[in-house]
């Protein structure tokens with residue numbers, strides 16, 4: 001009898017303690033990646049608060065030809081990627097300030113040799129520019145034009161600065177820019193991104209099939225001082 005009473009008290013104490021520790025847990029991170037579900041997309045910042053602007057020149061309008069979490073190619077690590085359809089040679093700008101950490105634009109457009117040429121950058125697609133931001137995240141700009149880089153490795157680039165010309169290198173079905181933001185150099189998981197100068201703005205992902213216009217923006221509005 002005594003043993004049973006002891007056990008009951010023990011279980012009750014355990015339940016109470018675990019309940020309290022649950023309450024004291026830090027609140028869930030905004031970015032909630034679900035590795036077991038490659039098609040699940042969530043955790044977007046409201047676009048008004050986004051540190052990113054659309055990666056093309058002010059006043060230009062392009063169609064989003066592939067959005068996030070598709071069964072075609074934006075899945076797994078690249079599930080938060082965007083494909084903007086744009087004619088060859090369109091100006092690509094830095095979506096956020098940072099340091100250029102990688103530039104390769106020696107691949108011809110409309111070839112299908114992208115993946116083989118990019119063993120050094122996992123999951124890269126065609127001619128590539130990578131820009132590291134102040135928080136360690138990496139913006140990846142893919143399928144750029146042959147010889148289409150306007151910056152060099154090591155350059156400091158400001159948000160809105162032209163960095164490249166769009167192309168159709170690597171595995172493409174047509175000229176477009178593939179844009180994604182990776183968690184870090186080591187962790188290529190893409191992160192949910194919105195754009196604060198997109199018209200129409202969204203508080204969730206941009207939607208495939210819609211056209212988006214780049215509006216004027218305040219540079220580095222959310223950069224830390």
Ligand SMILES: [Zn+2]
Pocket residue numbers: 066073074081082083178179
């Ligand atoms: Zn893509």
